[in-house]
Amino acid sequence: MQTVPRSSMSSYGLYHQTDLFSTGIDANFFPRHDLDLAKAAQHVKGESLQYDMSTTTASGGPRSQMSLHAFGQADTMLEQLSVPMTGFEPPVHSLASHSHPGAGQMVYASPYSGCVQQSPHAAIAAAHTMQSSHTIDCDPRELEAFAERFKQRRIKLGVTQADVGKALGNLKLPGVGSLSQSTICRFESLTLSHNNMIALKPVLAAWLDEAERQARENKQSHEIFSSAADAKRKRTSITAQEKRSLEAYFAVQPRPSGEKIAQIAEKLGLKKNVVRVWFCNQRQKQKRMKFSNLPAHC
DNA sequence: ATGCATGAGTA
């Protein structure tokens, strides 16, 4: 494992944004129905664990069939460790610090100088309304179709995913801020959770309507903004070998205890927190729309 | 397009 530093060069130089809409959207765009609001709130809080993955294995490859011995002899001890019923849990080493935002693990804890962002998070919730019944809301095909349509039109408008993300902030929808290129990309490729897709759909739909409207009127304006902000966060890169090991462990136990995580971390020479996060992300990956099963009532 | 990471909200 190695932490790759990053020359803090041009990530935030000048960039312009296609302000496809500075105009406000009429309030009636979001008729508020108590029921819908409640649902929206739920979506954002991710309160419905309606996913019951099993069909998973995304692009990463088959992680459920990785053989434990595929990564060397040094892992003998851990192999037992990863077997669910081994019964022994040695109190082990002290070096693996605990993954608390204060404990030495989070070296670069939070100081990413004020760029433009920091998750609008649950924000978009409020926007999730329209579309009367959950019958429609829950239909994966409807979402898939929309995502596809969205992408096509976006491209036709000559707008990038990043543009859309920023533009969303200009669309003054209550509780709706900007989003990253990543999120727009994931929406289009259906690699977000089902709930996330549903929450974002109305927002993107609103943007699309407005963008096309303005495109018709040829009313584009450009805004330029800059921002100087260094102190990049580092990104640990896990080697293929390490990844194979992790996948093997994951196949046996997707939710290892803190103790096991610590042991795995030690075996692989990774920081405990890195391993913990890896497992979290892996679990989250399984729930992504494209490959997950749907809620029972759909 | 995707991997590793953060932070809010929960249990």
Next chain:
DNA sequence: ACTCATGCATA
């Protein structure tokens, strides 16, 4: 300590 939505960094 986990889930979820999201994002920076990078392939």
